[in-house]
Amino acid sequence: xxxxxECVPNISEGRRAEVVAAIRDAALGASRDVLLLDSTSxxxxxxxVFTFLGDGPALVDAMTAMVGAAVxxxxxxxxxxxxxxxxxxxxxxxVPVRGASAAxxxxxxxxxxxxxxxxxxxxxxxxxxxxxxxERRNLATIRKGEFEGLGEKMADPAWRPDxxxxxxxxxxxxTVVGARTFLVAYNINLGTSDKAIADRIAKAIRHIGxxxxxxxxMGVLLEDRKLAQVSINMTNFERTPLHRVFETVxxxxxxxxxxxxxxxxxxxxxxxxxxxxAEHYLRLEADPGGQVLExxxxxxAFQRNG
Amino acid sequence: xxxxxECVPNISEGRRAEVVAAIRDAALGASRDVLLLDSTSxxxxxxxVFTFLGDGPALVDAMTAMVGAAVxxxxxxxxxxxxxxxxxxxxxxxVPVRGASAAxxxxxxxxxxxxxxxxxxxxxxxxxxxxxxxERRNLATIRKGEFEGLGEKMADPAWRPDxxxxxxxxxxxxTVVGARTFLVAYNINLGTSDKAIADRIAKAIRHIGxxxxxxxxMGVLLEDRKLAQVSINMTNFERTPLHRVFETVxxxxxxxxxxxxxxxxxxxxxxxxxxxxAEHYLRLEADPGGQVLExxxxxxAFQRNG
Numbered sequence: 001x002x003x004x005x006e007c008v009p010n011i012s013e014g015r016r017a018e019v020v021a022a023i024r025d026a027a028l029g030a031s032r033d034v035l036l037l038d039s040t041s042x043x044x045x046x047x048x049v050f051t052f053l054g055d056g057p058a059l060v061d062a063m064t065a066m067v068g069a070a071v072x073x074x075x076x077x078x079x080x081x082x083x084x085x086x087x088x089x090x091x092x093x094x095v096p097v098r099g100a101s102a103a104x105x106x107x108x109x110x111x112x113x114x115x116x117x118x119x120x121x122x123x124x125x126x127x128x129x130x131x132x133x134x135e136r137r138n139l140a141t142i143r144k145g146e147f148e149g150l151g152e153k154m155a156d157p158a159w160r161p162d163x164x165x166x167x168x169x170x171x172x173x174x175t176v177v178g179a180r181t182f183l184v185a186y187n188i189n190l191g192t193s194d195k196a197i198a199d200r201i202a203k204a205i206r207h208i209g210x211x212x213x214x215x216x217x218m219g220v221l222l223e224d225r226k227l228a229q230v231s232i233n234m235t236n237f238e239r240t241p242l243h244r245v246f247e248t249v250x251x252x253x254x255x256x257x258x259x260x261x262x263x264x265x266x267x268x269x270x271x272x273x274x275x276x277x278a279e280h281y282l283r284l285e286a287d288p289g290g291q292v293l294e295x296x297x298x299x300x301a302f303q304r305n306g
Numbered sequence: 307x308x309x310x311x312e313c314v315p316n317i318s319e320g321r322r323a324e325v326v327a328a329i330r331d332a333a334l335g336a337s338r339d340v341l342l343l344d345s346t347s348x349x350x351x352x353x354x355v356f357t358f359l360g361d362g363p364a365l366v367d368a369m370t371a372m373v374g375a376a377v378x379x380x381x382x383x384x385x386x387x388x389x390x391x392x393x394x395x396x397x398x399x400x401v402p403v404r405g406a407s408a409a410x411x412x413x414x415x416x417x418x419x420x421x422x423x424x425x426x427x428x429x430x431x432x433x434x435x436x437x438x439x440x441e442r443r444n445l446a447t448i449r450k451g452e453f454e455g456l457g458e459k460m461a462d463p464a465w466r467p468d469x470x471x472x473x474x475x476x477x478x479x480x481t482v483v484g485a486r487t488f489l490v491a492y493n494i495n496l497g498t499s500d501k502a503i504a505d506r507i508a509k510a511i512r513h514i515g516x517x518x519x520x521x522x523x524m525g526v527l528l529e530d531r532k533l534a535q536v537s538i539n540m541t542n543f544e545r546t547p548l549h550r551v552f553e554t555v556x557x558x559x560x561x562x563x564x565x566x567x568x569x570x571x572x573x574x575x576x577x578x579x580x581x582x583x584a585e586h587y588l589r590l591e592a593d594p595g596g597q598v599l600e601x602x603x604x605x606x607a608f609q610r611n612g
Binding site: 098189246264267269291 | 568580587591600
């Protein structure tokens with residue numbers, strides 16, 4: 001495996017466990033080089049989210065098989081759930097993790113989109129980094145009107161799909177495919193119970209407040225620990241790295257006489273996000289990723305499988 | 307694979323490429339769960355060093371096969387080379403990398419030692435963390451006198467081997483097996499060409515000078531860059547972490563009005579050594595290793611192979 005990409009398909013089925021399993025197994029059966037990291041089904045949303053890892057070609061094969069299995073088993077005409085949805089397979093983002101660029105993931109999204117249209121007569125919209133217009137970058141904009149309003153929406157020439165027929169698939173609707181960056185959820189805890197300070201710091205670091213381009217942030221009060229927290233979504237940890245945001249939060253907090261008592265990463269994080277912090281603080285003269293023992297092993301293990 | 311262990315056998319053959327290849331292939335053929343990361347042969351030393359990675363049982367199988375192949379092919383009675391040596395397979399250290407402790411590696415060393423003695427009638431000495439006496443911790447002490455003096459040395463009851471017969475194998479001598487920690491070579495470059503400052507800082511941080519327990523260090527002048535360097539061997543990066551040494555070097559350098567202009571890791575480094583630095587500087591409330599995406603993949607990939 002030369003590159004490592006994450007793929008997080010969302011399917012419109014979260015109640016019938018045997019259907020979810022069949023759709024999952026279709027993906028895993030299509031390529032032995034795709035690994036399932038996580039799977040969550042929500043019955044209220046009537047939706048399941050899978051986290052796959054693999055290289056590009058393997059993931060495109062797996063997603064094609066998965067969509068085929070979902071189109072066969074999910075009928076949106078009778079689907080009910082709390083979460084908005086446009087299709088049986090609602091959205092499929094490709095996310096670069098290691099050794100792959102945003103451009104690589106855009107290419108994969110387009111390859112998958114073309115295949116889904118051809119094989120299943122499914123209309124496909126491209127979103128985020130793969131979007132073909134500014135308006136289509138935002139998933140919520142594409143999904144507005146949901147499956148029920150899709151026929152009317154697509155009648156407007158502005159909503160011709162990027163691939164496939166000009167009208168919805170009768171039972172499977174449409175699928176949104178795209179490329180986005182890895183989102184790191186990162187929280188910094190302050191040595192104060194004054195939430196207003198966390199709010200002010202959040203405003204200072206977030207993009208809309210004049211802060212870092214790839215930062216979303218808000219102040220939170222951790223009731224049990226009586227600590228104010230700056231809760232952060234890092235939407236591009238390569239361009240806006242964790243350590244830079246940490247140092248800015250430290251400096252802003254100091255101005256209020258407050259120190260940072262700790263921080264936490266929520267969920268998964270690419271190794272590169274943490275190595276960048278080590279590289280920065282230790283003033284390493286080169287990116288240490290190529291010297292990490294575990295990475296040599298990963299490369300060798302996948303070469304052997306490939 | 308539940309744990310990741312490095313094994314670095316040194317064999318007394320660095321000239322006959324076909325012999326080196328046969329011995330290497332014996333190790334790789336014994337277990338498909340052992341990976342060869344690196345292989346270096348030195349004709350002057352007449353010695354080759356292999357770096358294998360795997361879990362414990364796979365490495366013990368591979369090393370048993372390797373020693374068998376080496377005993378068949380190397381005759382120390384006619385071996386000449388610049389590097390001191392005691393046996394056809396001179397030394398086999400096990401090094402914990404991830405998910406394994408020093409105690410695990412001591413267990414592996416003893417298991418391998420017992421096997422080599424039984425299968426090949428080879429005397430085995432245990433060294434470093436696996437040593438059965440303080441005197442045998444040091445490889446140089448065990449190796450003193452080399453193959454040529456081994457018969458006389460072993461006649462002394464103080465030099466009975468830990469496993470196997472009380473006299474040398476006629477052609478393969480003896481093998482030293484042990485467990486040691488991963489050595490990280492780490493250099494810190496100072497914004498001065500005054501080597502005396504690097505010398506003083508090296509003295510301050512190294513164990514024998516009153517510094518950190520797991521630090522060896524010396525001052526060096528980088529002629530081409532006109533920079534003084536503190537050249538460090540970190541002999542236990544878990545107990546004496548890189549960032550702590552870095553901060554001490556920074557503080558000592560400042561006292562001389564000098565700053566740190568950069569640092570470098572030479573060769574391979576376990577991921578944990580760098581994650582510890584990220585954890586320290588970002589004040590993470592938990593070890594982030596379990597959240598690293600690549601580690602999930604590594605675990606899954608090896609589960610699937612195992």
